[in-house]
Amino acid sequence: MAKPDVSYVKKTMAEIVGFISSAMEKIDDEQVERMIKTLIDAYNKGNKVLVMGAGRSGLVARAFAMRLMHLGFHVYVLGETITPSIGNGDAVVAISGSGTTRLIVTAAETAKRNGAKIIAITSYPESDLGKLADIVVVVPGRTKKAPPYIDYFSRQILGIHEPLAPLGTLFEDTTVVFLDGVIVELMRRLGKTEEDLTQKHANVEL
Amino acid sequence: MAKPDVSYVKKTMAEIVGFISSAMEKIDDEQVERMIKTLIDAYNKGNKVLVMGAGRSGLVARAFAMRLMHLGFHVYVLGETITPSIGNGDAVVAISGSGTTRLIVTAAETAKRNGAKIIAITSYPESDLGKLADIVVVVPGRTKKAPPYIDYFSRQILGIHEPLAPLGTLFEDTTVVFLDGVIVELMRRLGKTEEDLTQKHANVEL
């Protein structure tokens, strides 16, 4: 039997890993510091953190929320059952690569009007979400709208620098890894160990 | 003002990126080929794909499901509202780093008894989930149970090779990137372009 050709799996993985590595260098430490300070401030005062994102960005938001819960934050996810009211002193983490996802912009506006501090994670600081946010962390990515000139795989062969990974993938995967980095920084600052996280980790789960 | 020290954010990102790069080399092409053939077979026959995972692995499963939907698969997520019955010819993608998450093993057993083919994504092929699966793709990771000998940050300083990224992070992030690679391989084989995905992408979303 011939060796199976699954080469696009690893080509894509290499592309994503390469993208994250170079994106990492572009993330601004001052912006990250402001985000972390706002989160720690909410933690210390027992205030709430609400995370939100549409589609795959919403899943990235949830992965972050789960670890914030393990760290002892009062964290909630937009659209889940037990999400309470938010207001003064609370923080919102809104994730949108394009910064234009309408329901997220609408929700962030409402949260801001209720007194919450908005942290936007986006590739476009000049977007609607970026502009309304109190703190913007720019995570490089690619918008969903790629020009449909020519066939997708041809672009690679022609050397047109369209990524293999479609739509928002590069932004989403970079943000997953970035937020996991933020978690470790939070662990260090709050003096939390992995054992502390394990104590909070769901023991009845799906 | 002194430059902010958010160094653990990028140290952790570098660790995760390094881990994914080396994990990538260890993923077995034959296993991946079997997974992809099973998925394409379900696609061609109009059969269902059910994805499942607990906790953050469940979010990874959802991120994969969303792209499978964009590709035109009949894909469902365990625990969501409109998940129908599954049976002969259907495929299950069950994600569990340890392969022991009880509700996932239970759900996968039930699915298997109903005639579905089980694809396990796990670090432990000898786990309960690995053993009951028809196809196992081993994605390197680290179990959730690290020995609690010594303080978490001390371990790094002592050079004990405990990762910075806590709990299942390395498995989860590697699996996110791996499954995004699988999506591109599926795009190539099914002749789907990014424009095809955009057509299916939710236009009313949260």
Add this chain to the structure above:
Amino acid sequence: MAKPDVSYVKKTMAEIVGFISSAMEKIDDEQVERMIKTLIDAYNKGNKVLVMGAGRSGLVARAFAMRLMHLGFHVYVLGETITPSIGNGDAVVAISGSGTTRLIVTAAETAKRNGAKIIAITSYPESDLGKLADIVVVVPGRTKKAPPYIDYFSRQILGIHEPLAPLGTLFEDTTVVFLDGVIVELMRRLGKTEEDLTQKHANVEL
């Protein structure tokens, strides 16, 4: 031991049951007919149905979606993982007692702009949601804003006709029962039996 006094449980149940009974008489058959025809039209043409609602109304929407799935509809829930794009010929069922829930109005507007037909279930046909909808089914309820003059339980004692059931409860519970009625009417028209529903019912579920 004295008999336990859990009398408010049953007083409230009686109130809710009484409310549903009288609300039932006020639901307009023509409106219901229009809703059912739109749904059956989507079913016959293989078009999609997207359900949406915020908070408890969102749960009512999901309970309805689950039965539509059992009936063989291509039904999706706003905010869940595999919800695809919607467009011409698709139907939206948007549930909001007040008809003013901002994210639902925003989502319904977007769906309408994409060509979907909007069915609103609301107590207020003159609300934003009611006005943008193609079909409105008025289900009696009570808005969330009750005047806070006096103590909650005192109002009952004083005979002020505030319901025991707080906030949107009366609307939500009436809508649950109404939509379960719609399901049986759909069963009859589509010639579906309970056995047909059982075939589709999730056999691996959470």
Add this chain to the structure above:
Amino acid sequence: MAKPDVSYVKKTMAEIVGFISSAMEKIDDEQVERMIKTLIDAYNKGNKVLVMGAGRSGLVARAFAMRLMHLGFHVYVLGETITPSIGNGDAVVAISGSGTTRLIVTAAETAKRNGAKIIAITSYPESDLGKLADIVVVVPGRTKKAPPYIDYFSRQILGIHEPLAPLGTLFEDTTVVFLDGVIVELMRRLGKTEEDLTQKHANVEL
């Protein structure tokens, strides 16, 4: 135009309302008292309440959880993002008409092993769920397995007392109304007014 015939909508609504009314009489006050005491005990001690159910029973569980959150409970839903570990002193509310839903029984067992007190809401106290529970509240219903002898609508005509409402509908709708009754009893005992609930109600919601 002839008057539309949507008569099964209201026949079914009348059936459900009639069922709830008679089910109400059969719910045992002592069982309800035990449930309420356990919940209030968790509230007073700041312990957690975890709700769970599969399929539509899971939606009923969420509707209850949302109100418990409005009342100030530390309540979580199995399968949602921020559900933490549970243990001694925590309470579980597990909803299953048949009491045999495998993932719920498995989850309840795990919770019990971790020290939580299990409250089962079921029609079958002798079921697996009923037997492992510390407290059982019997809510009348009908199991999902109806004998498929004869055509569904014929049964009604023949006067065979098969309900119009299919599958678990009668149990689910009765449980919705029952738990809304429990909420009002909890309001009374905790001295909470509707305004208190409004304070906690999500102000950014989907």
